[in-house]
Amino acid sequence: MNSTAHNDAEPLVSVDGLVRHFDVSAPFLNRLFERLDRSYVKAVDGIDFEIGRGETFSLVGESGCGKSTVARLIVGLYQPSAGSIRYEGVEIGPVEAAADRKRMQPHMQMIFQDPYASLNPRWRVADIVAEPIRVRGLLQGKPEILSRVGDLLSQVGLSPADGDRYPHEFSGGQRQRISIARALAGEPEFLVCDEPTSALDVSVQAQILNLMKELQDRLGLTYLFISHDLAVVYHVSTKVGVMYLGRLVEWADTKTLFENPRHPYTRMLLDAIPDLEMSGRQRIPVAGEVPSPINPPSGCAFHPRCPHAEERCRTEAPEARVYDGVHVSCHAVADGRIG
């Protein structure tokens, strides 16, 4: 296993065989009369990974690959269908008891993609940022809370006076700063960021990414970062996992994954990125599209698009294997057919 620079060998978050299926069956009477079976979307279909303390673990993949579902499972917005999520070694997977969740939640917060939808338009910014403080009862008394809110707003590059304004008075980038301030208000150590910069312009994206990095260094935060933008992922992450149709096809530390991608899907994704350096280069055309997760292909879900697919890939789902710290699920890699 790839060793991290941290003393405590225990990962902060470890995910083991995580599964989440959504029931998308037709209504009961339709099923009865039209003789339909129940059908499920296998949004997350058995994934394992670990996030070390102070790391940034990124999940990349195309739309519908289940990356956001993983984020929501980890913060407890969804309950897993199977598998476990452990935080500091304590299971938070199928939490039935509200008490359990209450114990774990203070440690984690989430930042969402759309800064327009994730802030209540009828609340003042100060109330938005103060909400986690009030809910957790971290501070008592109005003046203390207000001064903490002012403090948080300055930390994210806004002015304490902005607390009196409403979200509509801010630009997209500033709203995302407010979301970050709100997330920090709960004093988390683990932040789940679901496409935090996808709705922003590039120059604003740079500001937010720089801010997130600075906060990580200062507060020792651990991030789970969800994105479809490989360049952003390369910039922020220490480790990267590539998802395809609910499975993690490859995960490794960032440098290894980008320099020496092993799984054919990772290679294909890297090849598809527009390259600023080689302007005008002919790309290798990518074949096909992501199939529906309702009826994913048998065996390895990537086989219909894979140039290295053979009979075994069509029937047997590949197990994850570790090669020099790189976790890859691919028969072709296992058989040594590709590098």
Added chain:
Amino acid sequence: MQGDSQALLSVRNLRIEFPTRRGTLVAVDDISFDISPGEILGVVGESGAGKSLTGAAIIGLLEPPGRIAQGEIILEGERIDNLPYEAIRRIRGRRIGAIFQDPLTSLNPLYSVSRQLTETIQTHLPMNDKQARDRALELLDEVGIPGAEERIDHYPHQFSGGMRQRVVIALALCAEPRLIIADEPTTALDVSIQAQIISLLKRLCKDHGTAVMLVTHDMGVIAEAADRVAVMYSGRIAEIGPVQEVVRAAKHPYTHGLMGSIPHIGHHVDQLTQIEGSMPRLQEIPPGCPFNPRCEDVTDRCRVERPNLQPAEHSEVACHLFDGQTAEVQVNE
């Protein structure tokens, strides 16, 4: 570079205004550019820079109260910005095609793809039903939809995002237009599909000699597809030139900052270049150079005097820093 005789589209001193109760907002301010036949001109900029409005003005789809306050739009030697509604409607689709960002909203969900295609074809070309259907099939084939024969009678929701965008491109191509305005055609798509759509656009452009105005905020897409690129900021062109030069050796401080703020795979940096602040709102555009409050090389002159586009190497840059170079580089005019 600006030989009007050969340009397919010439935009001259275009100014788009929005009259409001609190005064007139200038969304696009005195911009000029040309597109030659078969050329892909990329237009980049952040939200609110006026790039989509420029595209909308060219196809006559400016939403009131927005209006063209000044300037000319010339297509193949004919002025089209002051034409009556019916006349511009005939040009739109026939001579200028359009592709928009969201393929689901640009297709009618209630009509099958074949109906939408044949209707468009018959609007612009004198064809009977059979001929139009054959032409529609041909187009679907050309944009790379497998099994066009079966799929032509499907409805938009039965297609995936990438396939829908292909249908939209087929629609834009119906009457073999000379110019296509593509407004963020790949923004709603995944990278692997984006790559397919870009290479499709490039191929079509080459095969038919169609010119494309590619509006996007994604520098990567521009670098991949465009021949020339115009960088817009606060309704003005900050820099325009060959894509290689603008991407690799940006001249305007804004373009330079923009390029630095994009993360690159393979170059590890601790902090990305950051342009402080954000683009001013329309009612708050400062006098002089609109970029001056955020510019690191700002001088007193930038705060009062608006820079005009001037040649620098093979590009043109609107920045006072390049004033001195006009004497040395006498490429144009």
